[in-house]
Amino acid sequence: MLAGGQSLVPMLNMRLVRPARLVDINAVPGLADIRARDDGGLALGALTRHTALVTSRLVHEHAPLLAAAARHVGHRAIRNRGTLGGSLAHADPAAELPAALLALDARVVVAGPSGPRQIALDDFVLGALTTALAADEIVTEIDVPPARHAGWGFAEVARRAGDFALTGVAAVLHGNRGRCTAARLVAFGADERPVRLSAAEDALIGGARAEESAAVAALDCRPPADVHASADYRRHLVSVLTARVIGEALARLA
16 A cells, blocks of 8 residues: 555665555545544544644644654655554654554554454554554554643654654653653654553652653663664663653643
């Protein structure tokens, strides 16, 4: 399937994939819609462009974390063509949008000959470039639950603006009277898929400060080592960025 082509076309150029045929789905009606749900959440069509996530009033109102994450995706030309569904189906471990959607507890709607089904984001991305999509299914929509009264934060480190992130962290916090009662902290570029920072979440809910919670954040990661950064450096970034996004989220929560 061809949508924005920002992942598929480079893979074709490098002969990493050689499909027998390509089907352009850009003309399928309804797949680029952004709709507010009755419960205050969002329904995002799979063909929603990254630029639309940045500029949409509905996204800023209902899921501002997603708008913030989309600003970090590539460059303007890439954001104008790339799609939300394509980013999810490609499942790059360093991609911003799958991590942001995991922090938002989103669900992916897929469709095939057997009909539609919903998959929680944590069950959809199985590993690096690997998802729960069957060979005869496509992503059609992403459902984001209400998060109007949540605090959020997003930060990443990349070698240059527009590059893939070395590591990043997204946060969504809920609280009452200055105390965090629920937390979803997600690191990307620090494992083979976006990963929940459960130890840091538990510490934060238990009353720990941002720095104390961040100190245990890297316990849930298995960061890779490559020519761009060592595993230890990525662990360090997870801790630093976790403290930063917790601070941002708590400030917005207040």
